[in-house]
Amino acid sequence: MTATTNSAQDVDVLIVGGGIAGLSLASELAGRCRVALVEAEPSLAYHTSSRSAQQLIPSYGPPPVQELTRRTLEVLADAADGAGRRLVWPSRFMLVGSRADVEAESHEGMRALTREEATRLVPALRPGAFEAAALDTDSVRVDAPALLAFHEERARAHGVGLHVGAPVHSAQRVGEGWLVGAGAEGFHAANVVNAAGAWADDVAVLFGVERLGLQPYRRTAALVSLAAPLDPDTPMVAAADDTWYFRPDPAGALVSPSESEPSRAEDAVPRPGDVEAALALIRAVADLEVTGIVRAWTGLRTSPQDGLPVLGFDPEGPGFFWLAGQGGYGFQTSTALAEAAAAQLLAGPEALRTGASPVSGTQRALDPHRLSVRS
């Protein structure tokens, strides 16, 4: 099916993808220009954005990610939903492991702990089972469904059309814009934003734009029930060698084997043994008496080769903007990325090229121009 120019709705920005990236941008642009969002699935945030661990950790990730996370936390610190419930709240993050691994992973903002201090904070930890620990006290938990709903409501309130069951199936350059077919809808868009997560490279191809080499990686998590509940104030605890993590949850605990296995873009599901493998490793370090697996899921964390998100106009695709490759940082960077994307889209590519609209060093680090598959 191809959209015709006559039936197409005119917008300034068409966002492809209704996960946290696309919804944050729709909410940021709402009321500032004509925006529509198309989501392939019958509901918003069906894929990775409904499968995260809901933790925002300022010390996690390379420096540009840390800067984006600090900005996101600054904005979300006082945010509340329509019923006045806070969207984020303090939730400390602790690394444990060998001295070398903890030192290597303890980024700025983390404080070294003695083993006694670590076990006082997390009594389930066995002091003889790890050498070193470090703590991030600025880490927060986010209510991911509430944050997604917050952005959805803000976008809808300003007339942003959010179209579900609308996969982009055709795109052609018409005049100064794009004529896009998505499900039964048609759009004439001055700019298209690619916020399609694991499918971002496939969406680029639909627009005749070269792929950036974005690779989806599987990651599984599960809610498990416990014989004895964890204190809700217990920090999230992660192995410094990235082989497992757990944190308290009203159901008992959330656990993950922290795997990072390349995958094709798909509706990923856990494999037999994934969760049990994590539990075996966790049991070696902590006394968590797991009584059952309540629910397990797998999501795809998608990154380019250098592990940084991709934000900016495509070097060769006019009016084609990337907001992808957020890897394991999609929630913690979401507000800062949406702000930066909105500023660049509203200024236009020309303003960026001429320097009329300056971009920060961090934004330059995220520019799609940098990716080697293009050179």
Ligand SMILES: Cc1cc2nc3c(=O)[nH]c(=O)nc-3n(C[C@H](O)[C@H](O)[C@H](O)COP(=O)(O)OP(=O)(O)OC[C@H]3O[C@@H](n4cnc5c(N)ncnc54)[C@H](O)[C@@H]3O)c2cc1C
């Ligand atoms: C187990 C796990 C734990 C995680 N924990 C955290 C955490 O604690 N903190 C954190 O910050 N991040 C975490 N992440 C990462 C975070 O969840 C992701 O970075 C984020 O959800 C990515 O959001 P997105 O909007 O880019 O992608 P998605 O949520 O996947 O959204 C992309 C959307 O695009 C749609 N789409 C694809 N193709 C088309 C098309 N042709 N037409 C229309 N729509 C299309 C898809 O259907 C999809 O809904 C975790 C991830 C996993 C898997």
